[in-house]
Amino acid sequence: MAQTTTFTAAAPPDDAPVRKPRSQLVVQGAIWGFVVLELIFFSVAGRFLSNSDTAFLDLDNMLLLLKQSAPIGIIALGMTIVMINGNIDLSVGATFALSAIVLLDSMTWPFMQALGDWAIPLAWIFALATGTALGFVNGLVVWKTGVDAFIVTLGSMLGYRGLVFMYNGEQPTSHLNWTLVDFAEAQFLGLHTATWFLLGTALVLWLVMTRTVHGRNAYAIGNNREAAVNAGIRVGPHFLLNFMLIGFLAALSAVVFYSESGSVNPNDGMLYELWAITAVVLGGTKLAGGYGSIISTLGGVVAIQLLRKGLGYIGADTETVNLVIGLILIAVLFLDRQLNRKGSEELKT
Amino acid sequence: MAALTREAAGRLLARQGILVAFAVFMVVFALANPRFIDIGNVAGVIRSSAILGVMALGVTFVVIGGNLDLSVGSMMSFSTIVVLDLHDTLGPALAIPAMFALTLCLGAFIGILVGYLKLNSLIVTLGMLSAIHGLTLMWSGGKNMDIADKAGTWFGIFGRGDVLGIPVPILIFALLAVVLSVVLSRTPFGRKVYAVGGNGTAATFSGVPRARVVFLTYILSAFCVAIAGLMQASRSLGSQNTVGQGMELEVLAAVILGGASLLGGAGTIFKTVIGVLILGFIQNGLLLMGLEFYVQYVVTWVIIILAVWLDIAAKRSRLWSPIA
Numbered sequence: 001m002a003q004t005t006t007f008t009a010a011a012p013p014d015d016a017p018v019r020k021p022r023s024q025l026v027v028q029g030a031i032w033g034f035v036v037l038e039l040i041f042f043s044v045a046g047r048f049l050s051n052s053d054t055a056f057l058d059l060d061n062m063l064l065l066l067k068q069s070a071p072i073g074i075i076a077l078g079m080t081i082v083m084i085n086g087n088i089d090l091s092v093g094a095t096f097a098l099s100a101i102v103l104l105d106s107m108t109w110p111f112m113q114a115l116g117d118w119a120i121p122l123a124w125i126f127a128l129a130t131g132t133a134l135g136f137v138n139g140l141v142v143w144k145t146g147v148d149a150f151i152v153t154l155g156s157m158l159g160y161r162g163l164v165f166m167y168n169g170e171q172p173t174s175h176l177n178w179t180l181v182d183f184a185e186a187q188f189l190g191l192h193t194a195t196w197f198l199l200g201t202a203l204v205l206w207l208v209m210t211r212t213v214h215g216r217n218a219y220a221i222g223n224n225r226e227a228a229v230n231a232g233i234r235v236g237p238h239f240l241l242n243f244m245l246i247g248f249l250a251a252l253s254a255v256v257f258y259s260e261s262g263s264v265n266p267n268d269g270m271l272y273e274l275w276a277i278t279a280v281v282l283g284g285t286k287l288a289g290g291y292g293s294i295i296s297t298l299g300g301v302v303a304i305q306l307l308r309k310g311l312g313y314i315g316a317d318t319e320t321v322n323l324v325i326g327l328i329l330i331a332v333l334f335l336d337r338q339l340n341r342k343g344s345e346e347l348k349t
Numbered sequence: 350m351a352a353l354t355r356e357a358a359g360r361l362l363a364r365q366g367i368l369v370a371f372a373v374f375m376v377v378f379a380l381a382n383p384r385f386i387d388i389g390n391v392a393g394v395i396r397s398s399a400i401l402g403v404m405a406l407g408v409t410f411v412v413i414g415g416n417l418d419l420s421v422g423s424m425m426s427f428s429t430i431v432v433l434d435l436h437d438t439l440g441p442a443l444a445i446p447a448m449f450a451l452t453l454c455l456g457a458f459i460g461i462l463v464g465y466l467k468l469n470s471l472i473v474t475l476g477m478l479s480a481i482h483g484l485t486l487m488w489s490g491g492k493n494m495d496i497a498d499k500a501g502t503w504f505g506i507f508g509r510g511d512v513l514g515i516p517v518p519i520l521i522f523a524l525l526a527v528v529l530s531v532v533l534s535r536t537p538f539g540r541k542v543y544a545v546g547g548n549g550t551a552a553t554f555s556g557v558p559r560a561r562v563v564f565l566t567y568i569l570s571a572f573c574v575a576i577a578g579l580m581q582a583s584r585s586l587g588s589q590n591t592v593g594q595g596m597e598l599e600v601l602a603a604v605i606l607g608g609a610s611l612l613g614g615a616g617t618i619f620k621t622v623i624g625v626l627i628l629g630f631i632q633n634g635l636l637l638m639g640l641e642f643y644v645q646y647v648v649t650w651v652i653i654i655l656a657v658w659l660d661i662a663a664k665r666s667r668l669w670s671p672i673a
Contacts, residue, residue, distance in 0.1 A: 090598075145658040146670025151605055152654060154598060159650025165643030236672045270595070274475060281472050319486035326480025333468050333476075 030335075031283050031299035035306060042310035049314040056313050063190060069305035070194035071096075071257045073298065074201050075272060076279040078249035080297040081209060083280055085242050086222035086289025087142065087149035092250045092276060093269035094160030095134045099251035100264040101167050103127035104175040117179050128251045134160055135247020139240035149239075157273065164266050176262035184260035194256045198298075201249060206294040214241060222289025278329055279304050284336065367608055367620055367656060371627050378634035385637055392516065398629035399518035400425075400577045400584075401596065402622065405603045406529050407573025409621040410566040412604050413533070415546035415613025416463055416470035418567070420455075420477035421574050421600055425593030427485045428452045428578025433494040433588055441504040449575045455481060456571020457564070464564035478597065485590050495587035508584025518580050525576065529569075530618035542566060546613025602649065603628050606656055627652070 039057060046056040054061065075092050082089050106112055106126045112119040138156055142149045167173070186193050209215035220228040221235050229235060258264055283300030285292025304325060311321050379386045404421050411418045428448050435444035459477055463470045496502060510517040533539040541562045544552040553559050581592060607624030609616025631652070632645045662668045 141654060143672055144669055145654070146661060146665075146672055147654060147657045148611055150611060151657050154602060154605075155650040155653040157598065158602070158646045158653075162643045162646025162648075162650065165641070165646070169641070239672070274478065277472075277475060278479070281475075287469055287471060317487070317491075319483050319491060321483065322479045322486065323483030326476040326478070326483065329476035329479070330462060330468070330473055333472050334462075334466065337466075337468065 031296050031303060034282075035299055035303050038303060038306045038310060042306070042313055045314045046310075056310065059190075061309075063187075063192065063195070065305050065309055066195040066198070066302070067192040068309075069301050070192075070198040071253045072272060072275050072279065072304075073198045073301035074249050074253040074256065075246075076276040076283075076297050076301050077198075077201050077205050077294060078246035079273075079276045079280045080283070080285055080292055080294055081205060081215075081218060082149075082242050082246050083277075083285050083287060084209070084222050084289060084292045085218045085239065086225065087239060087242070088153065088277070088287070089135075089138065089243065089246050090150070090153040090273045091134070091138060091156040091160050092246060093272035094157055094164060095131050095247055095250040096254045096269035096272055097164045097264060097266065098134065098160055098167070099127040099131040100254035100258040100268065101164060101173045101266075102130045103255055103258055104173050104262065104264055105168070107175050107177060117177075120177065120180055120183075124255055127255050128248055131247040131249075131251025131254070132244050133247070135244040135250075136240065138247070139243030142243065143236035143239050161266075161270075168266065170266055172263050172265045174263035177259075180259045181262065184256070194260075197252065197256045198301075201252065202294055202298050205245075209294055214238060218242060219290055222291070224290070275304070278325065281329060282332055367606065367623055367627070370652070370656065371623055371630075374627065374630060374634070378630070378637070382634075382637045385634055390633065390637075392519065394629045394633045395522070395626070396516045396518050398625050399522040400580050401599060401603065401628070402522045402625040403525055403573050403577040403580065404596065405600045405607075405621050405625050406525055406618060407570035408600050408604050409607070409609055409616055409618055410529070410533065410542055411470075411570050412601075412609045412611065413546045413613060413616045414542045414563055414566040415549060416563060416566070417474060417601070417611070418459075418570050419471065419474040419597045419601075420459060420481055421570065422593040422595060422597035423478050423482040423485065424452060424455055424571065424574045425578045425581065425596060426588075426590055427455070427481050427488070428575050429582045429588045429592050430485050430489050430494050430590060432579060432582045433496060433586075434488065436502070436504055436582075437497050441502060445579060448578065449572070452575040452578065453568060453571050456568050456574070459571075460564035460567035463567060464560040464562075467560070474597075482590075482594075489590055491590065493587065493589050499586045502586075505583050505586060508580050508582070518584070521576065521580065525573070526618055526622050533618050538562070538565065543614055546615075548614070599628070602653055606653055608656075608660060 042056045075096065079089060079092065103123050103126070106123045107119050112122060115122065134156070138149075138153055141147065141152050141156075145152075184193050188196060191199075209218065217228065217233045217238050220231070220233060221238055225235060254264075254269075279300035280292070280297050281287070281300070282303055283293070283296035283298070285297065307325060307328070308321050311324065312318065375386070384390060404425060408418050408421060428451070431451055432444050432448035435447050438444075439447060455477070459473060462468045462473045496504065499505075507517055507521070512520060533542065541552070541557045544555070544557050545559050545562045549559055552562075578593075582588060585592075603624040604616070604621050605611065605624070606627055607616060607620035607622070609621065628649060631648055632642070635645050635648065636642065665671070
């Protein structure tokens with residue numbers, strides 16, 4: 001574990017301070033293998049079962065799929081870094097909703113309306129600041145009180161949802177700005193705006209986790225907190241930063257989604273935390289911390305969305321999607337343990 | 350000397366803080382609105398907390414055993430839908446045991462995965478949350494489930510009936526709490542649950558069958574969920590597919606509020622009951638003060654964090670965490 005004591009940045013990802021299990025390559029590539037498997041399965045099965053004329057592997061279909069996976073995907077990417085750090089955030093769904101309300105409501109404020117379309121970037125900043133602030137509160141409480149992140153964010157999941165309701169009662173908050181809708185529906189190089197945000201987030205976080213001191217320390221803390229403390233790493237600020245990051249990303253996800261839809265219900269974003277965690281775990285990130293990858297989470301996100309779309313495509317009821325995803329999650333956990341003995345040790349919470 | 354008494358006070362707060370908080374709450378709310386401690390109101394609160402409470406009793410066992418159960422909410426929806434559906438096809442006398450059998454099967458499945466296969470309970474029950482929701486939707490075809498002849502069935506007794514003037518849900522909750530409290534604190538099985546949650550390795554070396562104990566905690570949890578589902582179905586005689594959605598986290602909040610440690614090995618049935626009642630009375634007290642229902646979310650948030658924080662602060666005898 002001597003590696004964890006070094007503070008040098010710019011280490012290649014392969015040098016991440018994790019002892020590599022024998023089958024890491026299998027595990028890392030597994031999620032993408034699964035994605036390919038899904039593509040083949042649904043393409044072939046779709047020939048016989050689907051009523052639709054277009055093929056499953058239709059380009060527009062795939063582009064739409066990427067766009068649709070962006071809201072959960074952006075949150076899941078943030079969840080990855082929090083989980084690598086050995087924490088968890090259950091409040092992302094509520095953060096998502098509250099940021100969305102701020103985004104839409106702030107555009108109706110008198111001084112914002114006077115600004116015309118210049119209100120848009122300002123509204124984005126307000127929304128992103130809201131998310132970051134909520135993440136800051138979580139991080140600060142985890143840091144300063146020492147209460148487990150699971151409990152802290154379980155509490156704030158309720159609390160932030162309460163704030164969502166207090167903002168506008170049980171009424172939906174709506175504001176449609178056509179400039180914003182045009183922006184959200186735009187396609188650049190074939191990809192939708194939301195997809196660009198998803199890919200951009202993935203790229204930035206991948207760089208953060210593999211190329212910066214913060215990323216290395218986050219892995220080190222998740223892997224062995226005591227060793228990290230002994231190595232002189234200050235645990236608290238890293239917790240705080242990661243919670244602020246996931247709060248920011250939950251808000252970013254809201255910005256991407258609600259720019260287009262223009263109306264938010266106070267119940268929006270419920271269970272997003274569970275979907276995000278599912279995607280992260282499918283991607284192979286360990287709950288106990290210290291191990292995980294941004295790129296694999298991206299695979300997990302795509303895999304889930306493919307499954308939802310694919311099952312719909314071959315005419316399965318939407319009900320089966322929940323069943324299949326739940327069972328796949330458990331199967332992945334089981335396979336992972338069989339393939340990876342160290343994993344089983346880490347998974348004992 | 351002063352330090353000693355402060356320490357003693359701290360220890361008292363650590364051990365009985367939740368009771369103190371409960372007492373303070375009741376007094377404040379009662380002073381604010383005398384109707385709050387009206388016997389009818391109190392009975393009403395306990396009655397409406399009973400379903401959550403019954404589920405929390407089972408989850409207490411799971412949590413003391415060192416695991417989590419996030420599947421109880423969707424499992425409760427499942428048992429509610431199943432018993433309502435079977436009520437009209439099999440009749441209530443057969444529907445109830447059939448529903449219990451199916452729910453226990455789900456509990457056994459989780460128990461095998463977490464107990465014998467030693468998979469992470471958070472992810473397994475997260476997966477089951479989704480999977481059981483899918484099962485429920487497949488069973489009902491996505492439609493609401495209603496009993497055809499609502500007036501002519503005795504099925505409503507578990508949720509609506511009275512025995513000797515006491516509502517049946519309160520009786521079920523109280524009886525189950527007493528029985529499970531005895532099981533947890535007075536039987537070898539209860540001891541083993543604490544042992545497994547407190548230090549699993551030590552328990553294994555002392556000859557405690559860890560896998561079987563964990564398995565049984567999930568069976569017990571599923572059993573409680575089945576009772577809760579029965580009460581829910583009986584109370585409303587009709588249900589949506591999502592009746593239990595989100596309850597898993599409320600249940601967990603009640604259990605944590607009662608002082609059970611998520612690491613396992615700590616907690617009691619009595620304190621879980623207090624946790625359930627606190628949640629129920631906060632909700633009721635705020636409503637009586639004329640506040641909207643969602644204000645309780647914010648209050649619950651603050652209370653959960655304060656409760657757990659003060660609990661661990663007393664244990665480490667430092668207010669702020671040692672995290673650098």
